[in-house]
Amino acid sequence: xxxxxxxxxxxxxxxxxxxxxxxxxxxxxxxxxxxxxxxxxxxxxxxxxxxxxxxxxxxxxxxxxxxxxxxxxxxxxxxxxxxxxxxxxxxxxxxxxxxxxxxxxxxxxxxxxxxxxxxxxxxxxxxxxxxxxxxxxxxxxxxxxxxxxxxxxxxxxxxxxxxxxxxxxxxxxxxxxxxxxxxxxxxxxxxxxxxxxxxxxxxxxxxxxxxxxxxxxxxxxxxxxxxxxxxxxxxxxxxxxxxxxxxxxxxxxxxxxxxxxxxxxxxxxxxxxxxxxxxxxxxxxx
Amino acid sequence: xxxxxxxxxxxxxxxxxxxxxxxxxxxxxxxxxxxxxxxxxxxxxxxxxxxxxxxxxxxxxxxxxxxxxxxxxxxxxxxxxxxxxxxxxxxxxxxxxxxxxxxxxxxxxxxxxxxxxxxxxxxxxxxxxxxxxxxxxxxxxxxxxxxxxxxxxxxxxxxxxxxxxxxxxxxxxxxxxxxxxxxxxxxxxxxxxxxxxxxxxxxxxxxxxxxxxxxxxxxxxxxxxxxxxxxxxxxxxxxxxxxxxxxxxxxxxxxxxxxxxxxxxxxxxxxxxxxxxxxxxxxxxx
Numbered sequence: 001x002x003x004x005x006x007x008x009x010x011x012x013x014x015x016x017x018x019x020x021x022x023x024x025x026x027x028x029x030x031x032x033x034x035x036x037x038x039x040x041x042x043x044x045x046x047x048x049x050x051x052x053x054x055x056x057x058x059x060x061x062x063x064x065x066x067x068x069x070x071x072x073x074x075x076x077x078x079x080x081x082x083x084x085x086x087x088x089x090x091x092x093x094x095x096x097x098x099x100x101x102x103x104x105x106x107x108x109x110x111x112x113x114x115x116x117x118x119x120x121x122x123x124x125x126x127x128x129x130x131x132x133x134x135x136x137x138x139x140x141x142x143x144x145x146x147x148x149x150x151x152x153x154x155x156x157x158x159x160x161x162x163x164x165x166x167x168x169x170x171x172x173x174x175x176x177x178x179x180x181x182x183x184x185x186x187x188x189x190x191x192x193x194x195x196x197x198x199x200x201x202x203x204x205x206x207x208x209x210x211x212x213x214x215x216x217x218x219x220x221x222x223x224x225x226x227x228x229x230x231x232x233x234x235x236x237x238x239x240x241x242x243x244x245x246x247x248x249x250x251x252x253x254x255x256x257x258x259x260x261x262x263x264x265x266x267x268x269x270x271x272x273x274x275x276x277x278x279x280x281x282x283x284x285x286x
Numbered sequence: 287x288x289x290x291x292x293x294x295x296x297x298x299x300x301x302x303x304x305x306x307x308x309x310x311x312x313x314x315x316x317x318x319x320x321x322x323x324x325x326x327x328x329x330x331x332x333x334x335x336x337x338x339x340x341x342x343x344x345x346x347x348x349x350x351x352x353x354x355x356x357x358x359x360x361x362x363x364x365x366x367x368x369x370x371x372x373x374x375x376x377x378x379x380x381x382x383x384x385x386x387x388x389x390x391x392x393x394x395x396x397x398x399x400x401x402x403x404x405x406x407x408x409x410x411x412x413x414x415x416x417x418x419x420x421x422x423x424x425x426x427x428x429x430x431x432x433x434x435x436x437x438x439x440x441x442x443x444x445x446x447x448x449x450x451x452x453x454x455x456x457x458x459x460x461x462x463x464x465x466x467x468x469x470x471x472x473x474x475x476x477x478x479x480x481x482x483x484x485x486x487x488x489x490x491x492x493x494x495x496x497x498x499x500x501x502x503x504x505x506x507x508x509x510x511x512x513x514x515x516x517x518x519x520x521x522x523x524x525x526x527x528x529x530x531x532x533x534x535x536x537x538x539x540x541x542x543x544x545x546x547x548x549x550x551x552x553x554x555x556x557x558x559x560x561x562x563x564x565x566x567x568x569x570x571x572x
Contacts, residue, residue: 168477175472175476178469190529196447197447204419214498252476284538
């Protein structure tokens with residue numbers, strides 16, 4: 001099976017490494033070509049467009065930034081659909097909207113193409129260690145065909161239902177993360193103001209009822225004032241907006257998610273869009 | 287060393303069991319006497335007032351409901367201070383205000399009594415398993431004398447500084463828990479509305495970047511509609527109010543904690559004060 005991969009950001013870089021390690025022939029494309037350099041060195045084959053990747057590969061994975069980037073990669077003149085063949089399987093792992101996932105699935109089915117929405121969780125560390133959780137929407141038989149490729153970088157693969165269900169599950173994940181990040185931000189703000197030993201706190205609280213992955217991953221980084229991106233502020237703003245738009249469609253009021261969106265938007269606007277989500281403490285700290 | 291224990295709620299019941307298991311002679315008092323019945327059967331000795339407990343015991347642990355209950359237990363005519371002797375050590379494990387902890391410490395020192403503020407985290411499960419995290423403020427030598435007793439139910443004992451520091455650390459813990467509980471509530475609200483398989487979600491998301499103890503403990507209970515209290519809504523309302531009052535004293539704005547206080551107050555007001563904190567989903571579900 002030949003694999004294509006489009007989108008070589010923080011996550012994509014690591015995922016491609018694992019697919020190569022698993023022995024697949026791999027074709028890559030990225031808007032910024034230089035990001036493919038180190039991957040070409042270890043065996044990836046560069047192609048000049050998504051269209052060419054679709055022509056060469058059986059399974060194409062996309063993980064790009066925003067819904068508009070997905071539209072360009074799939075629908076563009078040099079896009080995936082124009083290179084698709086009868087056995088093509090496309091897997092969009094971008095965190096995107098359930099409605100776009102459904103739309104892509106409809107357009108794929110018209111062409112007889114298999115498609116999955118399969119956003120991931122586990123962050124930069126999970127990607128590096130090949131231990132991502134993959135949240136899948138789409139046909140079961142398509143998933144079964146693509147499963148060996150996905151397994152090369154996944155700790156778990158869970159199908160939540162038809163197209164769009166993977167994106168819905170990812171929204172749920174991001175709502176939960178919004179809670180842990182706001183909790184982490186406010187606990188750090190309080191602790192610093194109360195002059196408590198932050199390292200002692202993160203260790204102690206991280207072992208009790210308040211323990212969570214955000215505290216474990218980002219607590220120590222915040223203490224070291226390391227705001228480098230595992231997950232970009234600007235991407236979290238996008239994810240939270242998707243959550244609120246979808247909630248609104250379902251007449252659902254999510255005040256904590258609204259607050260998270262407001263605070264992260266504010267953080268992006270004052271110049272921290274390209275930092276990691278742990279930079280949220282900057283709304284309290286200098 | 288003889289031990290006294292005042293406050294036989296969800297937490298106290300389990301903690302007393304571990305102190306008895308460790309072989310200490312143990313005197314107990316509780317406002318509602320019947321809650322001591324099963325403990326007396328396994329060896330605890332009932333006394334009719336905190337004062338009598340203080341007279342008999344070397345180390346007295348208190349874990350009651352609210353700051354006003356602490357004042358009654360310590361300052362009352364039949365209270366601890368009136369039964370104290372020169373070797374008394376009092377340990378307040380109630381989640382209370384840093385300022386009351388400091389006040390109790392001042393009054394204790396006037397009388398030559400050792401005192402610690404030592405709220406715990408780990409919830410009903412941690413108490414049952416004897417694996418609580420104990421957050422201590424107060425003199426180091428007082429802690430060393432009391433340590434063997436505390437160790438009978440603790441997984442960790444961490445001293446954060448002088449009197450009040452233990453309560454500050456607990457506030458930090460509760461702020462973090464406010465974040466995980468609001469995240470859990472809104473993720474469940476969204477997931478149910480989007481018609482996703484909740485058990486699959488809790489399992490998958492509980493293993494990834496969004497993993498946290500609230501999701502792990504309460505996710506399955508919410509799915510079973512089990513709202514029995516591990517930790518009471520009314521006590522969380524109190525804790526969040528303490529957090530906000532202390533934050534205000536430090537000129538600190540904590541919007542997520544404010545939101546959590548607002549939502550939990552609302553939950554208590556519509557009749558769920560005596561349920562567990564996982565009942566927060568009732569603001570969205572029927």
